[in-house]
Amino acid sequence: MNMPMNRIVMDPTTGALGYGIEYGYSAMERLRLAALQGDAMTQLPMLVTPGYEAWKTKESKVGQDVPGEWGDWLARAINWETLTAITLLESGADILVLRHPESLRRVKAAIDELMAVPELA
C-alpha cells in the first residue's frame, strides 16, 4: 500500500497486570528480539495502552465491597496502571498511552532513569 515504514507503529494489544499482561510481555520480547536480529517487519515502534487496559480492571474501577487486602482504592488503581506500564516498558514499549497524571509522572521518571546508560564494572 506504499505506506512508508517510518509512519507505522505496532500495537501488540496487551492486557493489564493480572489480566494477561504476560502474553503481551512475551510477544513484545520476541518482537524486539526479532527486530534486533534483522526482521524488518518487526522493527516498528511498539505502542501500548496501559491506561485503557488497567482502568478497565475491577481493581481500578471498583472501590466498594472489594477485599480489604486490596488496600486504598486510588493508590491501588494508580499502582495498577503504573506497574502495567513499567512492565511493558521493560519488554520494549516505545510509546505508552496512560490516563492518570500520577502514573505519567512515575513512568516518565522511570524512563529518564532507564535512559541513563551506566558504565558496567
Next chain:
Amino acid sequence: MALSGIVIYKMLPKTNCKDCGFPTCLAFAMKLAAKQVELSLCPHVSEESKASLSESAAPPIRLVTLSANGHEVKAGNEVVLFRHEKTFYNKPGLFVRVRDNEPAEEIIAKVAPAEAYHVNYVGIDLNLDGFAVESVSDDPATFAQAVEVVREISQRPLILMSHNPEVMTAGLDKAGGKGTMIYGANDENWQEMAGLAKSKGASLAVVSGSMEGLADLTEKIQGQGVEDMVMDPGVRDLGASLAYATQIRRLALKKNYRPLGFPLIVFPGDAGDPARESVLAAQAIAKYAGFIVLDHFTPESIYPLLVLRENIYTDPQKPIQVQPGLYELNGPSASDPLLVTTNFSITYFSVANEVEGAGLPAWLLVTDAEGMSVLTAWAAGKFDAERIAKDVKRFEVMDKIDHRRIIIPGHVAVISGELEEELPGWEIRVGPREAVDLPAFIKQAL
C-alpha cells in the same frame, strides 16, 4: 549451558570397553548429555574429566533456599534469559525490612500486618515470604533484641543484615542459622562471614560494587566451602539495576561463568520513596531478581507486586485455570441469567469482573476447557455444545435456576444450533463477543 554429546565424548577414555553397559563411549556420552545416566557408571574416566563434567552438570545459577519452620523460599536454577524460551522457575522472594534502631512497637506495627497478609488472585493465595532485619545500631545486643521481636511475630525465613560479624553472630543465635541468609560479605569481612555461614548452615549474600568484585568474592568464599550465595552488585537505580541483572544472567547462562552463577538480592526499599520503590520492585520481578527486600508494606502496593510475580513466573506452556463449576456472581436468585464460559483464568476473570463490577446478579457456568480461552478451546474441540450440555448436568444447574435460558459467548455463536439439540427445550442466546459488553447486554437485551 549443557555440554553436547560430542564435547563429553572427548573427555571419556574412548576405549569402547563397555564397562558402563553401553556399546561405545559415544553412546554413553549421548546418554550423559541427555542427563539420563550418571558419570559414575564409567570406572575409567580421569579425575580431570570428572571435575569438568560435574562442573557443567551443575545448574548455571545456584539454587538458594531460605527456610524456617516449614516455610520455604527458593531462588536460582534459572535456565533462560526470556520466559518465552521455556519459563522462569523460581519466583523471587519478597521480604519486608525492619531496622534495629526502631522501637519494638514500630517493628511490631510493621511486621504483624505483613506477616498476616494474604490475598486471593485467580484462586491462588499470595503472601510475602519473610523479613529482613538490619542492624543500624552495630550493637550485638540491640540487634539480637530486634531479631527476637520479629521472631515472636513471624516464623518465616529471615535475612539478617550487618557487616559486623559480632553483630551477625548475635542475630543468628536468635534467628537460627540453617535456612537464614547472612547479608553480607564484603572485601573486609568475607572470611569471618564465610566462617559463620559455614558453621551455621546459613546462606551468604556477597556485596561488591562491580561484577569483578563479586566474582572475586564468590570464588574466595567457595574456597572456604560455602556454596549457597546470593549477590548484590550495589546498584540502586533503574538503569544500572537492569544492566547488571541482565549482564550477570547472560554471563551465567551463555558463558556458564560460574563465579557469577548465583541469584541476585535487590533493595528497592533503598529508593526511599514508596512509588519509586514499587517501580524498582516491578523491574526486579521481571528482570532476574532472586530476593527482593522492600521497606514499605501497604496492601495497595504489595497486591500488584504479588500479582506481577505470578504473571511473569507463569509457565507460558501451562495456562492458569480455574475450577470448572457453577459460580455465583452478586448473589443471584433462581430467575437470574445463566452465562457459560471456559475455565481459562483470564477468561473467567474477565467475564466475572465485568458482571460483578456492574453489580448484576448472574450464574456463571465454567466448563472444563483445559485452561483455554473461548475461541482457542472451540478451535481445539474443547468447548462445544456437547461439553456445555454435559456440564449443565454435571453441576446440577437445573436445580439452581428456574428458567431454561443460557447465554453463550459471542465468539461461538456458531454452536447455538447444536446446543439447542443438546439442551432440548432450552432457549440459547448469543451474548457479546467481548466481556466488556456483557453489562449492557444483560441490561438491555434480556
